[in-house]
Amino acid sequence: RIFFAENSTEQLPVASISKLMTLVLALEALAREEVALSDIITASPYAASKRGTRIWLEAGEEFDLETMLFAIAVGSANDACVAVAEFLAGSEEKFVAVMNQRAQELGLSATKYYNSSGLPEENGEENLMSAQDVGVLARHALTVPKLMEFVSTYEYTMRPETTGIPVLWNANRLLRRYYGVDGLKTGFTTKAGYCLAATAKRDQLRLLAVTLGNKDEADRETDARALLDYGFRKYQSVELYGKDAVVGALHCAAGEPMRGDVVLKDDFYVTVERGKEVDLKTVVEIEPGLRPPLSQGTVVGTITAFYGDEQIGAGAIVTGTAVKKAKLSVLIFRLGRLLAQAVF
Template sequence: MEKTYGRGGIHLLLIQKRAAAIILIVALCLPIIGAAPAQAQQLNISAKAAVLMEARTGEVIYEKDMHLPLPMASITKIMTLVLALEAIEAGKASFEDLVTTSEYAAGMGGSQIWLEVGEQMTMKDMLYAIAVGSANDAAVAVAEYLAGSEASFAAEMNRKAQELGMRNTVFSNASGLPPRTLGMDAEHHSSAYDLAVLCRHAVRVPHLLEMVSTPEYTMRPDTTRKPHLYTLNELLDRVLESGRRYGYPGLDGIKTGMTSEAGYCLAATAERDGMRLISVVLGAPTKEARTKDTVTLLDYGFRTYEPVTIARAGEPLGEAVVSWGKVEKVSVSTVEDLTIGLPRGSVGELTREIDWKKELAAPLHKGEVLGELVVKRNGKEIARVDVAADFDVERANVFQMLLRMSKRLLQSIVPGL
């Protein structure tokens, strides 16, 4: 059950510091109930490495050798999708772009959509081939289209990994195939923790969850309609044509992987009542063990953590004083909902404050970002979200300011006026 703490359950205090700095502190006035450490319980995980993470805060709920560098097979393609979709978001590419298949891309082994040399396919279809069918040929074709060569694209993958703080990760290709099978003398590995960090970023990239949650997709729809791809993620939550629900409740991604070198791997994410968890298992001995490990991790997370809604988009958090405005105060709210997962019974450990990014002086515009709502647990920051003005505040003219100053002067002389 999701917990929501609105005005009725929150004590709001506005404090003005010096002339313009205002801090909004929100104390959740609830009793603190001690929660046992998440890893007090030993889980039976057969994979070589594993991690369970709360997506919004990045808190690690459970881990097993999470920083151990290991081959990750086709989980690599999460980064390929991230870079492609971010390029589209930035206007550097589009879903309608035609991607031409090179001889090198067509020669990829493993899972594929059997691209032919010179064959053109839209970027959208290529990305669905990667997300649903884990197509190696499509991954390389997209990499070459975006960066000119797979090697250049791998350099971009490594740059992004460093930007995200993936310290135990090295990419050498876009598909996740073992470098030696591609004739490369190169490293290609990651860690369970690094991949969870990547997934935490990936789930917020526009269109990515939509793609990785797609259970099936038809290639070449206007010609052969082949192949018809089915997701390799058997845990994907979906309703079959028979009406029977299949998969793990709330699981909407993200990517499987398997090679003889990497074993069975899965980076998964599931959301319930606004709380999203991320699990990663690397080097499971069998497909069944990979599934069991993932379910064990997610079950543990949803059993021991609960969703807490800190703020809802457009719901006023309070008012802040504005200098030189026709009105003296403006209400503020978050630009998006903020729900986080917390150990059950730990809500009383939270505080909130607003970190203002600019001086609050008129004119202000509705929707203008003024700062960030910062959420802390036991004094440590765990989440933040943009805060914006709820309405326009026009600048006051000289007459209005003189009238306001006169009123304040009279009130200081005659209290209660």
């Protein structure tokens, strides 16, 4: 849900916020077990040639994937970014094609990537996104295993066993300056200005703030603070039901038991404006035609929360106990009882 937006669909250069997609793709590959954090990446001459923020890779120098990802997430290292892109796809060009394909899959309609890092191309082209697209990507990034471990890190030392150079510092200063901020990514080029996608969590409420095209770091931080302040001031996360709370009943004519409780799979929180939680309503929907056997914890439907006509949250509901297939003798008994009720 978007709580505040201004020019949010305008396509703009986003500089190193582009690296968020590079991190997403690398860690999605890790989750699929296509790569391992211990895999060794060898820097190509092309990767080592990248300028701007970097870790001063030399052609032939080797680091494991985990170290390279910290270099990207913390130091916004362009050379490390290209090295990871080449490692994952064989070339940066092929990796950029994957970036754009993944953008389409995520519904990022205003996004166009030209490279993996966000550096300006020689012809002046720069990676483009809208603030809304950045928000959607950031929201997805929150679900990618291990990603927050990287983007929440404030300081990281390269080559600790030798030179200890460089020491990388996260440009997202809100990690140390704003209560609850725990990650994502900054960016800067002359054309893009100062950009930031930041996320913060207080209690059970997580917010995302995106600001693009700021004139300087202070302006970027001010805008991000204002967005987060607005969200935390106006909205709250409310627990409607706890995990395993009974919210309905499952009737299964061929099951044993024939009637069983339907419960919440997880704690059910929704985000709502402060003071309006009393006006919420919930609707429980159980899938029709369910047949035994159903093991305990099987997802059988959804619970949805509404404020007026607006859907503000949904969660899975599951079987509270296992439902087995009823024996033939039990089914015959039930049928006889139904017939008797129909006659009398």
